[in-house]
Amino acid sequence: MIALRRALRPVHRWVGLTAGLVVVWMALTGIFLVFRKQLEVPQAPELYTVPACTNRVPIDTLATNGVKAYPQGKLDYVRIRTGRDGAARIPATAFRFTDEMFVYLNPCTGEVLGLRHRWGGPFGFVEQLHRFRFMPRGNLIVGTSALLLGLVLVIGGLVLWWPGSWRGVRRALAWNAPRPAAGPAKDISLHRLVGPYVAVIVLFSVLTGLPQSFDWYRKSVYWLTGSTPPGHLPASHEVAPGTPRLPVETIWQKVQATVPPSREVLIHYPQHADDAVEIYSIGKDAPHPNARTLMTVDAFSGETLDFTPYAQTSLGHKLYFWTLSAHMGYVGGWIGQLLLLLGAIGVPWLGYTGIRSWLRRAERDPSRLPRQVRVVRKTAAATNICTFELADPDGAALPAFSAGAHIDVQARDGIVRQYSLCNDPRETHRYLIGVLRTPDSRGGSRALHEEVDEGDLIRIGDPRNHFPLAHGAVHSLLLAGGIGITPILCMAERLANIGSGFRLHYFARSRERAAFVERIERSAFADRTQFHFSEGAAREGKFDGLLAQPDAGTHLYVCGPNGFMDAVLAAAKHAGWREENLHREYFAADVLHSENDTGYTIKLASSGKSYTVGKNDSALDVLAANGIVLPRSCEQGVCGTCLTGVLDGVPDHRDRVLTAEERARNDRFTPCCSRAKSPVLVLDL
Numbered sequence: 281m282i283a284l285r286r287a288l289r290p291v292h293r294w295v296g297l298t299a300g301l302v303v304v305w306m307a308l309t310g311i312f313l314v315f316r317k318q319l320e321v322p323q324a325p326e327l328y329t330v331p332a333c334t335n336r337v338p339i340d341t342l343a344t345n346g347v348k349a350y351p352q353g354k355l356d357y358v359r360i361r362t363g364r365d366g367a368a369r370i371p372a373t374a375f376r377f378t379d380e381m382f383v384y385l386n387p388c389t390g391e392v393l394g395l396r397h398r399w400g401g402p403f404g405f406v407e408q409l410h411r412f413r414f415m416p417r418g419n420l421i422v423g424t425s426a427l428l429l430g431l432v433l434v435i436g437g438l439v440l441w442w443p444g445s446w447r448g449v450r451r452a453l454a455w456n457a458p459r460p461a462a463g464p465a466k467d468i469s470l471h472r473l474v475g476p477y478v479a480v481i482v483l484f485s486v487l488t489g490l491p492q493s494f495d496w497y498r499k500s501v502y503w504l505t506g507s508t509p510p511g512h513l514p515a516s517h518e519v520a521p522g523t524p525r526l527p528v529e530t531i532w533q534k535v536q537a538t539v540p541p542s543r544e545v546l547i548h549y550p551q552h553a554d555d556a557v558e559i560y561s562i563g564k565d566a567p568h569p570n571a572r573t574l575m576t577v578d579a580f581s582g583e584t585l586d587f588t589p590y591a592q593t594s595l596g597h598k599l600y601f602w603t604l605s606a607h608m609g610y611v612g613g614w615i616g617q618l619l620l621l622l623g624a625i626g627v628p629w630l631g632y633t634g635i636r637s638w639l640r641r642a643e644r645d646p647s648r649l650p651r652q653v654r655v656v657r658k659t660a661a662a663t664n665i666c667t668f669e670l671a672d673p674d675g676a677a678l679p680a681f682s683a684g685a686h687i688d689v690q691a692r693d694g695i696v697r698q699y700s701l702c703n704d705p706r707e708t709h710r711y712l713i714g715v716l717r718t719p720d721s722r723g724g725s726r727a728l729h730e731e732v733d734e735g736d737l738i739r740i741g742d743p744r745n746h747f748p749l750a751h752g753a754v755h756s757l758l759l760a761g762g763i764g765i766t767p768i769l770c771m772a773e774r775l776a777n778i779g780s781g782f783r784l785h786y787f788a789r790s791r792e793r794a795a796f797v798e799r800i801e802r803s804a805f806a807d808r809t810q811f812h813f814s815e816g817a818a819r820e821g822k823f824d825g826l827l828a829q830p831d832a833g834t835h836l837y838v839c840g841p842n843g844f845m846d847a848v849l850a851a852a853k854h855a856g857w858r859e860e861n862l863h864r865e866y867f868a869a870d871v872l873h874s875e876n877d878t879g880y881t882i883k884l885a886s887s888g889k890s891y892t893v894g895k896n897d898s899a900l901d902v903l904a905a906n907g908i909v910l911p912r913s914c915e916q917g918v919c920g921t922c923l924t925g926v927l928d929g930v931p932d933h934r935d936r937v938l939t940a941e942e943r944a945r946n947d948r949f950t951p952c953c954s955r956a957k958s959p960v961l962v963l964d965l
Contacts, residue, residue, distance in 0.1 A: 288436050295432040296634055302412075302425035303433070303482075307627035309410035310485075313403065314609050314621045317569075320403050327396065329369040333388035338529040339373075339547075341390055346375040346383040349392045353377030357548040358528065360387075362541075362564075378551075411492075423493025426486045434479045434486070440887060441475055453477075471633040472888065474626055481623030488607035491600060498600060507596025514585045515554045516578045525550065525579045531557055534582055539563070539573055540589075550579050566590060568605035571598075653678075653711070655736045661714060661795040665763060666729055667702075670711040673737065677708040681743035683774035684767045684837075684865070687711060688741035688921065689728070696911065697724035698919040700767035700839075700865070701743060702796070705774050711740070714795050716763040746920055746937050747839070747865035749774065754833030756782035757826070759848055761840020762793070767865055768839055769796055776805045784809040785826060787844065823851035830857040839865045859940075866918040866936040880956040884908070884965045885927050899951035899961075908965060910951065917953035924949060925964030930957040 321328045339358060347355065356378045361371035372384040372393055380398035385391065399408040412418030442449075453476060491498040502509040528547060535545055539561045548558040559575040574593065576586040590598075602611065609617040657669040672678055681687075686700045703712035717729045732738060747767055749756070756775055760768035765786055775782045784805065788794035790813050800809050812822060827836070827848075836857060838848045845864050852862055882899050883890045893902050900922055903910060910922050917935030931949035938948065949961070 288439060292432055292436040292440060293634075295428050295436075296631065299425040299428040300433055300631055300634075302421060304628050304631045306410055306422065306425070307624045309406050310624040311621065312406045313410060314617050314624065316403050316608075317610065320401075323402065325369075327384050327394045328372055330372055330386045330388060330393070332363070332368055332370045336387045337390040338527070339532050340527045340529050342373055342385045342387065343375060343528065345390050345392055346385055349383050350377060350381055350395060353379055353381055355549040357546050360532065360545045360547070362543055419493045423490055423497075426490055426493065434483045437475060438479055441472060442887075471630060472885070475630055478623055478626030478630060481619055482627060485607060485620065485623060488603040491603050492607070501600045501603070502594070502596035505594070505596040505599055507594035509596070513556050513558055514576055516550075516556045516580055516585075517583070518554070519580045523580055526582050528557075530582060531559070531577055534577060534584075535559055535561065535575065538584065538587065539575065540565075542573075544569070555579065556585055563590065568602060569610045570601040570605045572601055651678075651740050651742065652737050653740055655732060655734050655738065656710065658732070658734050662797075663793045664717045665714055665793075665795045666717075667712060667714050667795070668728065668732070670713070670738070670740065671709060675709075678711060679742050680708060681705055681711075682745050683749050683771040684747035685743040685745040685770075686747075686767070687713070687743055688919075689713070689724075690739040691724045691727035691732070696921060697728075698921070700747075700770065702766040702769045703773075704777070705770060706777065711743075714763060714766045744920065747837075747863065749837075750835045750861075750863065753835040754781065755831070755835075756780065757834060757836045758782060758784040759787070759823075759826070759836070759838040759840075760785070761787045761838075761844035761848075762789075763795070764838075764840030764844070764865075765794070765796055766839075768837060769800070771837060772800075772803075772805055772809075776803070782808060785812060786810070787812040787814070787840070789814060823848050824855070827852045827855045827857065830855055830861070832858070832861075835861045835863060837863045842866065864936075877955060880958070881960045882951075882956075883960055883962045885962055886965060890960075893955070898953065899955075903951065903965075910965075915952045917950045920950070922950055922952050924951050926961055927964050928962035929960050931955070931961060932957045 339360070343355060343358065347353070354377055356376045359374045359376065361373075363370035370387070373387040375383045375385070376398075377383070381395060382398065383395050384393040386393055396404070398404060399413060408414055412421045415421070453473070455473070491501060499509055528549070531547060532545070535542075535547070539545075541564050542561045543564045543566070544562040546560040550557060557577045557579050559577065561573040561575060562569060562571060563573060571590045572593075573590045574586065574588045575584065577583065578585055605611050606616070609620050612619070652673060653670040654673045655668055656671045657667075659667045659669075661667045670678075681701055683705050684700070685705075686698045688696050689699055690696050699713040699715060701711055702714055703710060715725050715728050717725045749771055756771070758768045758771055765788075768784065768786075772782065772784050782805075784800075786794060786797075786800070786809065788811075791797055791811070794811070794813070797811070800806060803809075830852070836848075836852055838845050845866070849862060849864065853859075877895050879892055879894050879897075881890050881892055882902065889906075891902050891906055893899050898915075900910060900915070910924065915922075917937060920935075920937040923937070926947055926949055930946055931943075932955040933943045933949060934954045935950040937950060942948065951963075
């Protein structure tokens with residue numbers, strides 16, 4: 281089941297983002313159409329109804345008046361409705377032309393009431409949108425999307441939703457179960473609650489709507505029921521050339537004498553010389569508005585060539601026309617219409633929550649939004665340090681970034697590492713990163729140094745910033761150790777550009793091991809920079825002098841090896857610096873463990889599945905072992921690649937990424953190293 285869910289989830293998501301958008305469109309327009317039968321006549325009573333009368337104008341006279349009103353058309357059929365017994369108003373008689381124009385006439389006086397196209401008026405217009413009739417082969421778009429909806433979104437969604445047992449199903453469908461009061465957790469919870477109910481209604485709507493889109497589906501209804509699909513109409517008997525057809529009024533009288541009392545009769549006009557007259561009749565006691573009695577009459581003699589009351593029609597005929605009525609809300613009375621309305625409303629709701637969930641994952645997971653760039657220049661900047669200048673292959677501008685930002689770089693398949701941007705933030709044509717090859721490289725820096733050359737294409741994520749400059753700082757003190765100069769240099773460029781006061785102190789073992797020295801010496805802030813080359817000698821004493829006089833308006837930024845940063849921050853705190861004025865960025869960190877650690881449970885909001893994270897396990901590894909693979913990189917809580925939403929529960933934050941304010945919100949955590957203070961964490965997965 282885990283393997284099936286892993287394979288199904290991306291298919292379900294991408295079908296939802298393609299065909300699902302068409303289905304949402306159909307649902308939104310379907311909301312307007314659910315109560316069409318109750319609302320269409322009141323919307324234009326002067327077109328659809330007339331005062332009741334006892335004597336009616338002959339059908340042929342009405343047809344003549346209709347043709348005069350629309351002379352460019354060719355008659356297709358006449359629809360005669362009788363209305364309710366004793367009603368003050370009766371339905372108008374409608375003549376349809378082959379180009380789908382309708383002319384409505386007063387059956388009592390012969391007066392033309394008006395013309396309206398099949399897709400005219402508010403309901404006709406919305407139905408045209410609903411069925412994509414405004415574009416060629418729109419029925420195929422609708423039908424294909426509906427098939428994908430039924431097979432992938434509905435059935436696949438139910439597979440992804442399945443809680444694992446029938447007992448779990450009862451709990452998942454319980455409306456009175458405790459649920460989050462607000463926020464994303466509430467939305468996901470309602471999504472899982474509403475989804476199965478909506479899925480049943482939508483699947484019903486899909487199955488009953490497909491016969492209108494595909495002939496093969498309609499024929500399969502007859503085949504599955506062992507019924508013979510309707511064939512060609514019988515022809516009228518041969519007559520002498522020039523013999524006139526019987527008046528349609530005569531045919532109408534024959535229908536009235538043959539068929540039980542009807543609420544609606546359609547009489548088709550023959551389109552060819554020897555065609556018979558095809559007639560559909562809906563009895564007053566018919567179970568639904570498409571329960572058709574079939575009748576065929578010789579157009580010249582009036583002889584009945586075929587007559588099949590609805591009760592005697594085949595099972596395939598009954599099922600096919602029942603699906604038409606059911607899809608339009610004509611079955612089940614107001615309860616059936618209400619269910620269709622709820623299903624139509626539920627589809628865009630599920631689409632909204634599903635898309636929002638995908639967007640949150642896309643924002644959290646940079647590997648879902650890969651950007652391809654070219655290595656324009658690779659330069660040896662110092663001992664074991666290379667810089668890589670990256671640009672769009674087509675010369676397009678790259679996304680803007682702020683000082684302190686970093687990007688994810690895919691060094692090779694399966695290896696993603698984070699590198700700070702160290703060029704001027706005003707530049708949009710390139711990114712510049714510096715990469716230190718470390719002796720204990722796990723493959724990232726080694727791959728970039730050895731396998732990536734100028735002209736190569738690599739993939740990166742868009743800039744993210746866990747180390748931003750503080751707005752409103754009066755003065756900034758920048759301390760960089762070794763490769764930690766990369767974000768600090770970008771900060772110096774930004775502060776110099778905006779005319780803000782700052783000092784830069786760059787610590788390295790030697791000039792040969794320090795990157796960007798010549799660039800700094802040529803910069804506009806060279807006079808505000810001091811280099812400290814120690815060749816391994818202790819540097820901690822220098823920090824005391826630099827940090828001895830803390831000021832409320834001064835902010836300290838430090839980046840470099842962990843030992844360097846720990847020493848700087850310890851000296852700052854000893855000197856009395858305020859915590860909110862201290863900023864650091866970690867490239868690596870020790871995963872913190874405690875002898876008081878205990879196991880806890882993680883629960884996935886999308887599936888309801890729960891997994892136990894042992895005392896010595898990471899949530900990231902437990903998820904991966906159960907088929908839920910999240911992007912990973914540092915696995916130490918310093919890069920933010922695996923940041924995952926938390927919908928319920930209290931995380932035990934052990935990362936170096938989130939700020940104190942972000943931690944206090946408890947809506948995200950790093951599953952690679954953080955744990956839980958509460959027994960259960962509900963994850964936005």
